[in-house]
Amino acid sequence: MSVNLLEVQNVKKYFPITAGLMLKTVGNVKAVDEVTLTLKEGETLGIVGESGCGKSTLGRMIMRVLDTTEGKIIFNGQDITNLEGKKLRRIRSQFQMIFQDPYSSLNPKMSVEQIITEPFYVNGIASLKEAKKKVGPLLTRVGLKESDRTRFPHEFSGGQRQRIGIARALALNPKLIVADEAVSALDVSVQSQILNLMMELKEEFDLSYIFISHNLAVVKHISDRVGVMYLGNLVEIGDKDELYQNPFHPYTKALLSSAPEPKRNVKKEKIILQGEVPSPANPPTGCPFHTRCPKVMDVCKEIRPVLKEVNPHYSVACHLYQ
Amino acid sequence: MISILRKGNIGNLFNWFSIIILVLFAIIAIIAPFISPYDPNAQELTARLKPPAWIDGSVSGYLLGTDNLGRDLLSRILYGSRISILIGVLAVIISGVIGAVIGLLSGYYRTVDAIMMRIADIQLAFPTILLALAIVAVLGGGMMNLIIVLGITGWVQYARVIRSEVLSMKSSDFVVAARTIGVSDGRLLFRHILPNILAPIITIATFQVASTIIAESSLSFLGLGVPINIPSWGNMLSQGQLYIGSAWWISLFPGIAIMLVVLAINILGDWIRDLFDPKSK
Numbered sequence: 001m002s003v004n005l006l007e008v009q010n011v012k013k014y015f016p017i018t019a020g021l022m023l024k025t026v027g028n029v030k031a032v033d034e035v036t037l038t039l040k041e042g043e044t045l046g047i048v049g050e051s052g053c054g055k056s057t058l059g060r061m062i063m064r065v066l067d068t069t070e071g072k073i074i075f076n077g078q079d080i081t082n083l084e085g086k087k088l089r090r091i092r093s094q095f096q097m098i099f100q101d102p103y104s105s106l107n108p109k110m111s112v113e114q115i116i117t118e119p120f121y122v123n124g125i126a127s128l129k130e131a132k133k134k135v136g137p138l139l140t141r142v143g144l145k146e147s148d149r150t151r152f153p154h155e156f157s158g159g160q161r162q163r164i165g166i167a168r169a170l171a172l173n174p175k176l177i178v179a180d181e182a183v184s185a186l187d188v189s190v191q192s193q194i195l196n197l198m199m200e201l202k203e204e205f206d207l208s209y210i211f212i213s214h215n216l217a218v219v220k221h222i223s224d225r226v227g228v229m230y231l232g233n234l235v236e237i238g239d240k241d242e243l244y245q246n247p248f249h250p251y252t253k254a255l256l257s258s259a260p261e262p263k264r265n266v267k268k269e270k271i272i273l274q275g276e277v278p279s280p281a282n283p284p285t286g287c288p289f290h291t292r293c294p295k296v297m298d299v300c301k302e303i304r305p306v307l308k309e310v311n312p313h314y315s316v317a318c319h320l321y322q
Numbered sequence: 323m324i325s326i327l328r329k330g331n332i333g334n335l336f337n338w339f340s341i342i343i344l345v346l347f348a349i350i351a352i353i354a355p356f357i358s359p360y361d362p363n364a365q366e367l368t369a370r371l372k373p374p375a376w377i378d379g380s381v382s383g384y385l386l387g388t389d390n391l392g393r394d395l396l397s398r399i400l401y402g403s404r405i406s407i408l409i410g411v412l413a414v415i416i417s418g419v420i421g422a423v424i425g426l427l428s429g430y431y432r433t434v435d436a437i438m439m440r441i442a443d444i445q446l447a448f449p450t451i452l453l454a455l456a457i458v459a460v461l462g463g464g465m466m467n468l469i470i471v472l473g474i475t476g477w478v479q480y481a482r483v484i485r486s487e488v489l490s491m492k493s494s495d496f497v498v499a500a501r502t503i504g505v506s507d508g509r510l511l512f513r514h515i516l517p518n519i520l521a522p523i524i525t526i527a528t529f530q531v532a533s534t535i536i537a538e539s540s541l542s543f544l545g546l547g548v549p550i551n552i553p554s555w556g557n558m559l560s561q562g563q564l565y566i567g568s569a570w571w572i573s574l575f576p577g578i579a580i581m582l583v584v585l586a587i588n589i590l591g592d593w594i595r596d597l598f599d600p601k602s603k
Contacts, residue, residue: 060498063502065501065502067499085394089504090504092502092503093503093504093505095502096502096503097499097502098500099495099498099499103493104494104495104496105495105498106496106499107496107500107514107517107518107554108496108518108601109517109518109598109599109600110514111600118500118503119503119504122503122504122505122506122509123504124502152600152601154600156599165411165499168499168503171503172503172504210493245473266334
């Protein structure tokens with residue numbers, strides 16, 4: 001299948017900075033600045049980048065939890081950028097989210113059964129009685145016990161809570177799941193369990209994932225394709241193996257070289273970047289990375305590079321390759 | 323009882339104490355006409371300002387003594403429980419419901435917030451007594467109107483606290499999660515957010531019961547509330563203060579009654595709050 005399940009077109013998210021008595025807008029925090037990407041059905045797209053690069057904001061815009069400032073989000077052929085109210089709620093069942101913090105993403109006053117039945121009856125899919133019948137199979141599928149249904153979130157460990165969150169996301173039989181740092185808050189041993197569970201569920205339920213994480217190894221493990229973000233921009237996107245073995249963009253190279261290597265005697269050259277990430281409230285002109293790029297050229301300071309295909313299905317936004 | 327103390331389960335003992343107190347006062351309020359030794363308004367001018375039965379100079383038959391008009395204090399306290407408890411509880415329920423709805427809406431919708439919080443500011447800047455005067459002038463006096471006045475004037479405290487709780491809660495992950503599964507705004511506010519902010523609401527409510535019982539007395543004192551011939555703990559207190567130096571019992575006993583009810587409601591409020599919290603089970 002090569003149908004585009006999700007198309008994100010030139011999406012921007014600016015948060016206004018207000019000041020003064022009249023709350024005049026004096027500037028914008030450009031959290032996401034023109035991102036374009038597509039996701040095919042059945043694919044897992046990993047989004048990596050350091051904190052503050054806008055990857056979570058992008059995920060929340062795709063989920064329509066945050067409104068976009070500019071650009072379009074097209075889900076399954078339908079423009080959902082400006083859907084509101086009932087229409088939005090109807091289509092929402094098809095894309096669900098798994099959250100970073102399993103402690104705050106479950107309502108502490110609701111039992112597991114209430115949490116998992118809710119998606120069914122608020123969407124009119126099943127009556128409460130029918131919905132209750134579906135709780136058991138869902139719980140066992142994500143690796144919990146059926147008897148856990150009467151318990152409350154605080155009685156579970158972080159990994160178990162994340163399983164409850166996954167069961168809730170699965171309840172509506174979605175096509176797309178946005179996982180925003182879904183395993184970052186968990187112990188390493190639990191991380192792999194949850195990742196494996198997510199990969200199994202993907203086959204079983206024909207899911208597509210957008211997997212947002214700062215953890216390069218985790219993204220490599222689960223993704224088919226990977227996108228790298230820097231300061232609100234997507235700088236490189238392409239096939240996982242290609243990107244990890246032979247990255248094009250200087251930022252990706254630096255990012256990958258900074259990741260610890262599991263094999264001790266493999267010496268690799270580390271690229272140490274100079275300086276700090278510029279503030280998204282005042283991003284540099286031209287290429288957002290030019291202030292720290294080891295291969296900076298004059299053109300980088302003036303013109304912002306656009307994503308350009310360098311290999312089939314592999315795009316880079318860098319003047320070196322244009 | 324000793325075994326309860328030994329288990330360190332003193333909290334439970336207080337809970338039962340408060341339930342017993344409240345049930346007792348409720349029964350008293352209902353059967354006041356049958357257990358009162360005297361008509362609460364019957365004046366015995368030859369027995370004015372008599373002290374309680376265990377103090378020298380008392381007149382037999384007046385267990386808690388008499389007030390400045392020679393009325394039996396015990397009977398007045400028994401009758402007064404009807405007015406005070408009714409007003410205290412009803413007014414708090416009214417203001418709690420109004421305040422909760424306004425607080426939830428203004429925490430969630432910015433436009434409602436802009437309007438309602440300005441109205442709240444205006445009401446806070448407005449003296450309560452003056453507002454009550456205005457409302458009574460329009461609606462007329464009487465107990466029902468007194469309850470409405472006290473109910474309407476009390477909403478601001480709830481609304482402000484609830485609003486700020488909603489503001490901090492609406493961006494939390496479980497609220498976002500609820501939105502992504504398609505929960506409507508109304509259900510989100512009342513099923514997801516409200517149960518999680520019950521604790522401060524109950525705390526305010528228990529304090530409000532006390533201040534409402536007192537507020538009733540000051541309004542009645544001004545002649546805006548309960549007619550002077552209907553005894554309430556509040557107006558007994560305010561009458562008693564004139565004689566506090568010579569006949570302390572006139573204000574002490576209704577004061578104890580108010581204290582017991584308020585204390586019991588406070589303890590009960592804490593208990594109810596814990597009951598709603600799955601973590602404490």
